[in-house]
Every structure is written in C-alpha cells, then in structure tokens.
Amino acid sequence: MENILQAIGIENYIFLSVMLFCIGAFGVLYRRNAIIMFMSIEIMLNAVNLLLVAFSTLHQDAEGQVFVFFSMAVAAAEVAVGLAILVSIFRNTGSIDIDNLKNLKG
Amino acid sequence: MSLLTIFYILAAVTLATGFMTVISKNPIHSAIYLVLCFFSIGGHYLLFNAQFLALVHIIVYAGAIMVLILFTIMLMNLNKENEPIKSIASVLAAVVAFALLCFVMLAVFIKAMPQIENYQSSGQDYQSIKVLGKVLLNEYMVPFEFVSILLLVAMIGAVLLSKKQKTVE
Numbered sequence: 001m002e003n004i005l006q007a008i009g010i011e012n013y014i015f016l017s018v019m020l021f022c023i024g025a026f027g028v029l030y031r032r033n034a035i036i037m038f039m040s041i042e043i044m045l046n047a048v049n050l051l052l053v054a055f056s057t058l059h060q061d062a063e064g065q066v067f068v069f070f071s072m073a074v075a076a077a078e079v080a081v082g083l084a085i086l087v088s089i090f091r092n093t094g095s096i097d098i099d100n101l102k103n104l105k106g
Numbered sequence: 107m108s109l110l111t112i113f114y115i116l117a118a119v120t121l122a123t124g125f126m127t128v129i130s131k132n133p134i135h136s137a138i139y140l141v142l143c144f145f146s147i148g149g150h151y152l153l154f155n156a157q158f159l160a161l162v163h164i165i166v167y168a169g170a171i172m173v174l175i176l177f178t179i180m181l182m183n184l185n186k187e188n189e190p191i192k193s194i195a196s197v198l199a200a201v202v203a204f205a206l207l208c209f210v211m212l213a214v215f216i217k218a219m220p221q222i223e224n225y226q227s228s229g230q231d232y233q234s235i236k237v238l239g240k241v242l243l244n245e246y247m248v249p250f251e252f253v254s255i256l257l258l259v260a261m262i263g264a265v266l267l268s269k270k271q272k273t274v275e
Binding site for chain 1: 108109110113117120121124125127128129133136137140143144147150151153154156158159162163166167170171174175178179181182184197199200201203204207208211212215219228230232233237238241242245246249253256257259260261263264265266267268270
C-alpha cells in the first residue's frame with residue numbers, strides 16, 4: 001500500500017488544519033452562546049491534533065500520536081469542568097449569554 | 107477512487123461541518139454538525155493508518171464529549187433560537203479578525219513550505235496499537251498516570267461544581 005503522505009502531501013494537511021483552526025477561532029469571536037464557544041474550542045483542539053498526527057506520520061515517530069492521546073484526555077477533562085461551570089452559571093443568571101457575565105468588570 | 111479524492115471529500119466535509127457548527131443558530135444543530143466534523147476527522151486518522159487514535163477519537167469525542175454537550179443543551183433547554191443578535195461592529199470585528207488570522211497563518215505556512223523535504227517511507231511499523239502501547243507504557247508511563255489523576259480530579263470537580271448548592275440561611 002502506498003503511503004498516505006506520498007499520495008497527498010503534508011502541505012494539504014497543513015492547509016486543512018490552518019483553515020479548521022481559523023474556523024474555530026472565528027466561532028469563539030463570532031458567537032456569544034457559551035456552549036457554541038466550547039464547541040469552537042473543540043474544533044481548534046482537533047485541528048492541532050490532526051496536524052500532530054500528520055507530522056507524526058511525516059517523521060515516522062509514535063510520540064506525536066502519544067501527544068494527541070494526552071491532549072484528548074485534557075480536552076475531555078476541560079469539557080467536563082467547563083460544562084459544570086456553565087450549568088452553575090445558568091443556575092445563577094438564567095442564561096449562558098457571555099455578555100451577561102460582567103460582574104467582574106471594574 | 108484515489109487517496110487524493112478521498113482526502114478532498116473528507117476535507118470538504120470537515121471544513122463545511124465545522125463552519126456550519128459555528129454559524130447555525132440552533133445549538134442542537136451545531137452539536138450534530140460537530141459530531142459529523144469529528145467523524146470526518148476520525149476518517150482522516152484512518153487515512154493515516156493511525157488505528158488507535160481513530161478509535162479513541164471516535165469514542166472520546168463523538169461518544170463522551172458530544173453526549174455531555176447534548177445533555178447540557180437539553181438540561182438548559184437551549185434548543186430554541188433565542189440568541190440575541192450581536193452588534194454590527196462586533197460581527198465585523200470577528201470577520202476581520204478571522205480573515206487576518208487565516209491570511210497570516212496561510213502566509214506563514216506557504217512561506218515555510220519549501221523547507222519540508224520530500225517524504226520517504228522507511229516501511230517500519232511505528233503507529234500500530236502494539237507499538238503505541240509500548241511507547242505509552244514505557245517512556246510516557248509517568249504522564250500516563252498523571253492523566254488518570256487529572257481525569258479523576260476533573261470528574262470530582264465537575265460533580266462538585268454542578269451540585270445544587272445549599273443556601274446558608
């Protein structure tokens with residue numbers, strides 16, 4: 001079987017990851033619903049994971065994939081804690097619109 | 107169908123569903139599009155022949171994280187399109203920032219591209235589950251254990267945070 005990077009090339013994966021990361025960043029800037037912002041953060045994390053796997057294949061080294069494994073674990077922990085915080089915010093303010101969270105503003 | 111065609115189809119699905127996640131008004135639709143996006147990224151991992159990561163990705167993201175997000179959306183009863191419209195200025199600022207970020211990152215990577223040499227496959231096995239397990243449990247033993255502690259702490263923290271707080275009167 002021919003190798004994936006010989007057929008496709010690393011640059012295509014770089015472009016794909018950059019576009020996906022930019023879409024995630026756009027989501028964080030554009031939306032004000034906190035859950036959608038969480039999903040955008042997940043998209044950004046996935047873009048970086050995809051690029052790590054691509055370079056792990058380029059260098060033929062397993063360590064990139066181990067890093068992806070760890071970053072998935074961190075993403076899972078982040079989502080669990082973040083959603084718990086969102087639930088608690090929703091209980092206190094009745095909405096998850098981030099523009100309502102101005103209590104810490106001086 | 108060549109690998110390049112499969113790649114282009116998967117990449118189009120990934121980008122389109124990612125964009126739909128960001129712009130759809132209903133959070134439930136966003137979550138469904140995000141699941142599709144995660145599945146297509148899992149397809150990319152399968153194209154790389156990274157079987158372990160493809161499985162873990164599907165289980166963790168499409169299984170655990172999306173179920174968590176969907177349950178939260180339903181718990182907060184957010185499945186209606188009641189998001190207030192942002193002001194034109196902030197939407198414009200977001201679009202300009204997105205375009206600039208895209209431009210800068212693409213420019214950087216295009217500029218850096220000639221330094222990436224041609225790819226040669228050495229034919230050795232470096233990403234099967236067997237090899238990854240050996241690397242994970244020999245060289246990365248301590249971080250692996252720390253990740254388990256991190257997940258435990260995150261679980262306890264999530265339970266404590268979302269527990270109903272008793273008022274102190």
